[in-house]
Amino acid sequence: MTIAATDRVLSVTLRIARFTPKPERAGRRRGGSPFGSKSPFGGSNAGARSNRVRGRRWTQDYTVSAHASDSVLDCLLSVKREQDPSLAFRYSCGHGMCGSDAVAINGTPTLLCTAKIRDWVKPDSPEFANEDGFRPTGEPLDSSDRAIDLDALDPDTPLVIELAALPGFPTRRDLIADIDPMLDQIRRLKPYLQASGELKTAPNGKVDAFEYLQNPEQLKRYELLSNCIACGVCEGSCPVYAGGEAFVGPAAMILSSRFLNDSRDGAGRERLEALMGPDGSAACQSVRACSMHCPKGIDVGEELWQTIQKVDAAKAALQ
DSSP states (O other): OOOOTTTOEEEEEEEEEEEEEOOOOTTOOOSSBTTBSBOTTSSBOTTOOOSOOOEEEEEEEEEEEEETTSBHHHHHHHHHHHTOTTOOOOOSSSSSSSOTTEEEETTEEEETTTOBHHHHOEESSGGGSOSSOOOOOSSOOOGGGTOOOGGGSOTTOOEEEEEEEOTTSOEEETTEEOOHHHHHHHHHTOOSOOOOOOOOBOTTSSBOTTTTOOOHHHHHHHHTGGGOOOOSHHHHHOSSOSTTSSOOOHHHHHHHHHHHTOTTOOOHHHHHHHTOSTTTGGGOOOOOGGGSSOTTOOOHHHHHHHHHHHHHHHHHHHO
16 A cells, blocks of 8 residues: 555654854843944934844754654654754744744745645755745745655655744744844834724714624725734745834734724824834835745735835825
């Protein structure tokens, strides 16, 4: 009887980019300017953040036995339990709902828990390496664009999956990226409903309990955007975003768009004005790499383009 590729037990090498931060000296604050709390270019530097943490970096291989249908997270948990308890990575729900386990797999930002071995494993041979050295952009890729034909491979072919922390963010330890810059930018754009607060009344003078009901078309405008889990995959794919300094980032803009498209929200003007700064919509270069790997299926690039048009229209109206 022939065993299907999805049921076969494979010997897989996890090639992990490891990092251990250098211990801080007592009383010394990490990051910021070497000139202290005052920047030599004017203004305060108290809130500055260093995007690079000093420490030891190396690559380490771990070999595990796994079914082709197992997730990469399953393999990492096996390594941590049975081989190296010092290996650091982050996860929570394990079902693609929380977004906490975003990393780069074979150079592509994605979630550990939804990444299957069969879709990401590759022969450990130079001839299968990416020759152009560029991350593809454009239309979203499905698993068939990455997967190799396991049935066609020689059973003795060495297989590997390369893992690194999510790009675009400082690495804190091994596969753990510091996503605080992204969360700060999201909070800055106030990702919550801001209604006018005025109660609508019925002709009889009583409060209209159906004031905020929406029809299906109104719900459809923002429903998919509300699925964003702020995992950072779109930020890690974006060639412009780097910790939220030059660009507020696609995740923050998506969550802002979710409320710009909500008929119940009354802060549309303020939301558009918040995106008019140099790190707002003008910083987006419309590369659309952010659309390729969203685990919730959001066409991030298209949504950002729609928001950019709204911001440009608002700017024109103010002139």
